[in-house]
Amino acid sequence: MSEQWDxxxxxxxxxxxxxxxxxxxxxxxxxxxxxxxxxYGPPQRIPxxxxxxxxxxxxxxxDPRFSKAASKAWKWIPIKPGEDAALALxxxxxxxxxxxxNNQFLSNANKAAAMLQGEAxxxxxxxxxxxxxxxxxKFVRGSELGLVIPRTVTNDEGKEVTVYMGANEREYAxxxxxxxxxEGNPVPFDPNSSDTPAYGEPxxxxxxxxxxxxxxxxxxxxxxxxxxxxxxxxxxxxxNKQDIVEVAREFTSHGTRACADLHRGVSQHxxxxxxxxxxxxxxCLVGNVDHAGGMIYGTTYDRMGSKxxxxxxxxxxxxxxxxxxxxxxxxxxxxxxxxxxGW
Numbered sequence: 001m002s003e004q005w006d007x008x009x010x011x012x013x014x015x016x017x018x019x020x021x022x023x024x025x026x027x028x029x030x031x032x033x034x035x036x037x038x039x040y041g042p043p044q045r046i047p048x049x050x051x052x053x054x055x056x057x058x059x060x061x062x063d064p065r066f067s068k069a070a071s072k073a074w075k076w077i078p079i080k081p082g083e084d085a086a087l088a089l090x091x092x093x094x095x096x097x098x099x100x101x102n103n104q105f106l107s108n109a110n111k112a113a114a115m116l117q118g119e120a121x122x123x124x125x126x127x128x129x130x131x132x133x134x135x136x137x138k139f140v141r142g143s144e145l146g147l148v149i150p151r152t153v154t155n156d157e158g159k160e161v162t163v164y165m166g167a168n169e170r171e172y173a174x175x176x177x178x179x180x181x182x183e184g185n186p187v188p189f190d191p192n193s194s195d196t197p198a199y200g201e202p203x204x205x206x207x208x209x210x211x212x213x214x215x216x217x218x219x220x221x222x223x224x225x226x227x228x229x230x231x232x233x234x235x236x237x238x239x240n241k242q243d244i245v246e247v248a249r250e251f252t253s254h255g256t257r258a259c260a261d262l263h264r265g266v267s268q269h270x271x272x273x274x275x276x277x278x279x280x281x282x283x284c285l286v287g288n289v290d291h292a293g294g295m296i297y298g299t300t301y302d303r304m305g306s307k308x309x310x311x312x313x314x315x316x317x318x319x320x321x322x323x324x325x326x327x328x329x330x331x332x333x334x335x336x337x338x339x340x341x342g343w
Contacts, residue, residue: 001280001289002297005191007174018280018289019298020261022048026293027250027258029060031084031279032265036068039263040298060247062087063265075247080238084266088278090233091248093225095285096203100252105287106202106218109179110189113197120290125218126200128178128186132213136220141175142188145210148172180204180216221281251286257293258286 003013020028022045033039035049049059049069058074061067062084070076079087095101106125108114114122128140142148148164155161164172166188176188179200186209189198204216234241251258260283266275280295288294305313 017298018295020259021293021296024293025257025259026254027058029062029247029251029260030069031062031260031262033261033263034067034069058250075243077239077243082271083237084275085278086233086236088282089225090230090244091282092285094245094248095252096222101285102287103202107199109198109200110191110193112193112195113199115194116197123284126179126202127217128180128204128214129217129220130212130214131206140178140212140214142166142178143175144212145178145186147178147186147188148176256286256288256291259283259288259294
């Protein structure tokens with residue numbers, strides 16, 4: 001979710017674990033995250049969740065089992081095991097069809113656009129994707145649509161490199177990605193540019209430009225979400241359609257201070273990747289990424305105690321062979337040498 005384009009590939013991903021900013025959120029959907037029994041909940045997040053319950057904040061727990069967290073929730077959603085992505089796609093369908101999504105956030109295609117909107121993040125949702133025989137492939141590049149022309153130049157080190165020249169002699173170090181502007185024109189862009197913003201239509205239905213058939217990435221997810229109607233999604237998940245709609249409506253009633261929080265209950269399975277991506281797509285629809293009360297980079301104190309700098313630093317409780325040893329009373333300062341009887 002946090003990897004960035006470096007000019008040749010997507011890499012980085014430093015925000016390895018996204019979590020809800022529980023302290024500042026007004027509404028949370030916990031999916032496979034049993035806060036009172038497992039997860040990072042008991043020592044770290046339960047106090048914040050408990051305070052929220054006392055203040056009247058609403059929580060939803062999606063879990064086949066009636067857990068402790070479910071007993072305190074505004075709604076318990078007893079989903080069929082393994083159908084978590086189906087619920088996410090049902091919500092996605094309702095949110096888009098009802099116009100309850102953050103179009104401004106989803107239109108930001110690069111860093112400069114995000115910065116101008118006061119956002120710390122942007123998505124690939126509006127980026128155009130090549131289609132072949134009805135199946136999506138790779139992102140469309142500027143040269144494929146005739147928007148840039150490759151040119152060989154000699155760099156400062158005397159080496160020949162390929163650059164891509166666009167309109168007004170704009171130079172790109174790589175074959176740029178493309179979005180479709182509000183006016184319907186294809187626009188090449190650099191995802192990491194800080195001075196040239198790129199905005200794209202989030203939902204671009206199939207069209208052909210310069211012989212290339214394409215759609216936007218977000219449109220592909222929407223088409224999957226609408227591959228079944230709400231009644232069919234409800235049947236797959238084993239849920240009442242009205243419950244799905246009520247959760248989606250509440251989720252979209254708090255701006256960026258609403259979040260879907262995921263953990264091992266949905267991710268550690270053969271379908272876990274798609275479960276997580278589907279729910280992250282729901283989060284991105286409201287634009288809660290890197291917002292107070294939304295999806296933030298989850299951090300914890302390390303198990304060795306060095307981040308906390310005491311009172312216990314476990315790394316200092318090892319001997320040279322890395323085995324635990326008992327601290328002596330003298331080291332702990334809890335006894336003194338007596339004149340005759342020893343310690």
